[in-house]
Amino acid sequence: MPMSISACLRYAAPQAFYALAGRLVPWFAVAAAIAAAAGLYVALFVAPTDAQQGEVYRIIFVHVPAAWMSMFIYVVMAFWAAVGLAFNTRLSFMLAHALAPTGALFAFLALWTGAIWGKPTWGTWWVWDARLTSELILLFLYLGYVALNASIDDPRRGDRACALLALAGAVNVPVIYYSVQWWNTLHQGASVSLTRAPSMAGTMLAGMMLMAAAFWMYSIAMALARVRCVILEREQESIWAGAQFSSELEARPA
Amino acid sequence: MSWGSWSEFIAMGGQGAYVWSAFVMCAAAFILEPWLLALRRRNIVDYLRIGARQD
Numbered sequence: 001m002p003m004s005i006s007a008c009l010r011y012a013a014p015q016a017f018y019a020l021a022g023r024l025v026p027w028f029a030v031a032a033a034i035a036a037a038a039g040l041y042v043a044l045f046v047a048p049t050d051a052q053q054g055e056v057y058r059i060i061f062v063h064v065p066a067a068w069m070s071m072f073i074y075v076v077m078a079f080w081a082a083v084g085l086a087f088n089t090r091l092s093f094m095l096a097h098a099l100a101p102t103g104a105l106f107a108f109l110a111l112w113t114g115a116i117w118g119k120p121t122w123g124t125w126w127v128w129d130a131r132l133t134s135e136l137i138l139l140f141l142y143l144g145y146v147a148l149n150a151s152i153d154d155p156r157r158g159d160r161a162c163a164l165l166a167l168a169g170a171v172n173v174p175v176i177y178y179s180v181q182w183w184n185t186l187h188q189g190a191s192v193s194l195t196r197a198p199s200m201a202g203t204m205l206a207g208m209m210l211m212a213a214a215f216w217m218y219s220i221a222m223a224l225a226r227v228r229c230v231i232l233e234r235e236q237e238s239i240w241a242g243a244q245f246s247s248e249l250e251a252r253p254a
Numbered sequence: 255m256s257w258g259s260w261s262e263f264i265a266m267g268g269q270g271a272y273v274w275s276a277f278v279m280c281a282a283a284f285i286l287e288p289w290l291l292a293l294r295r296r297n298i299v300d301y302l303r304i305g306a307r308q309d
Contacts, residue, residue: 044263066280109280113280222288229295232299241302244302
């Protein structure tokens with residue numbers, strides 16, 4: 001087996017990944033803060049006023065990255081669920097569990113910022129159109145995943161039940177993405193596309209990309225920090241998990 | 255975009271309530287989630303410490 005693959009597989013053990021994640025979290029947190037500072041500066045001070053919408057369009061700088069992350073995190077979560085089901089690797093299920101709450105948060109933020117943007121531009125907080133409804137279903141899928149995981153006492157059964165839910169719900173992600181093409185909707189089309197030139201000013205695009213990078217780094221930091229909690233909670237009976245803190249104990253007065 | 259003054263910046267062309275409630279909710283979320291996560295970690299770490307003390 002090549003060195004790199006065996007090195008990767010070593011981290012499939014929760015105990016090894018716990019330490020690796022602990023080293024990575026601060027780096028992703030700092031990267032998120034730097035990208036957010038740069039992104040907010042471009043979004044609020046550099047990007048020009050929109051010709052049609054005025055200043056309210058600036059919601060785009062949080063709305064679009066949040067919506068992207070809500071979909072992307074779901075895809076990653078479903079991927080780890082599939083890996084867990086296929087190879088029965090405990091860490092894969094744990095990673096999926098760690099991603100769900102952050103994904104739910106971004107789905108909520110996409111809906112919240114979208115409603116606030118909808119009121120001044122469409123004249124309504126909410127319409128039951130394809131894009132908005134499918135994003136709401138995404139939020140319910142995340143919440144259902146979290147609730148299902150919390151309601152099953154046997155962790156191994158919970159892992160499999162959650163993984164099936166994650167995989168079944170994955171069909172919703174392309175529905176969200178293509179909803180603006182498949183149906184007549186109030187929601188505008190894609191702001192950024194790989195196949196055609198961007199329809200927005202360069203500084204607007206730069207601000208959005210910086211904010212997307214910030215959300216991305218934040219999500220990784222949160223998922224890694226949460227998977228460390230999940231690992232400790234799952235492995236609490238093991239010797240290594242207890243030993244993590246017994247040495248710290250000696251330094252503290254009893 | 256160069257703003258004439260801070261009050262102009264806050265007003266966001268009269269749409270400040272919309273713009274800022276979107277940004278503030280995001281900021282609140284990015285403070286709340288790490289805080290809840292720190293509480294969750296504190297819980298399990300305290301539990302493991304007690305276990306280690308009993309060993």
